[in-house]
Amino acid sequence: MNIGEAATRSGVSAKMIRYYESIGLITPPARTAAQYRVYAADDVHTLRFVRRSRDLGFSLEETRELLALWRDKSRASADVKNLAMAHVRELEEKAAELKAMADTLRHLATHCHGDHRPDCPILADFAATPSAQAKA
């Protein structure tokens, strides 16, 4: 199948498939006489794997490791679990950070009248010295 079909089937854009190939994440497929890339069903599996990994927030470098583990039939499941749990912690940290920002801002907003008057504690906080600021 051509790259377009592989893209549709895997949910990875053709643009990204070429990019993944260029950085060595996936192996270059065969080519037709006219240089068209030709993919097999198995390549679509790999692409779906990558897609899934990306959807779960793994970077391409992490995805590369996961792919290697996936292909290594003799790897220990502990290796996979460690990588996954480390990632879980990162995700949870980032989520907590965003939540903290939202909480700070929401708190500031509750003290803002939100009417036609100009004075607003949100901007006042932004302009204040760091020591006097609401904690993020």
Next chain:
Amino acid sequence: MNIGEAATRSGVSAKMIRYYESIGLITPPARTAAQYRVYAADDVHTLRFVRRSRDLGFSLEETRELLALWRDKSRASADVKNLAMAHVRELEEKAAELKAMADTLRHLATHCHGDHRPDCPILADFAATPSAQAKA
């Protein structure tokens, strides 16, 4: 004061100060005969404002709007509040997304032995067809 001192006092790197100037976020300061940028105390306030805005997850474009509102003494606080609350919702959405990813992954990991054996439901899920996957 020179850019270095402004950077230290505001918590914005000299590199970023120059960048903010280049994109018109902040106004170009005066220069010495030798082309050194000269900042006033007020410029440091502005930089701190930007820093604070960034720390709370606003993009530079959003920061630009906030700065404009800050400087516009006649703006309605409702405008600020609307902008802030829209951002709060964005932050909370992103946080929820990350949390969902973490939950999915954590769930998959609980079913992974995490020992020397090779079989691992995490990778199995990654390789599965989308319809059969744990929900993110």
Next chain:
DNA sequence: ATAAGGTTTCCCATCATGGGAAGGTCAAGG
């Protein structure tokens, strides 16, 4: 034969930040 649509490579843009080079400047101390 021609048109439509797929494919190729290549370059550019995003967003916010950092790194580093090559060169100019300033202040302190010998």
Next chain:
DNA sequence: CCTTGACCTTCCCATGATGGGAAACCTTAT
């Protein structure tokens, strides 16, 4: 007066993952 070191200047490049688009080529169906 000159050197040294710490600043400053501009300019270019890199990141990470993705998209946009151009110019050229291929394929397939009419």
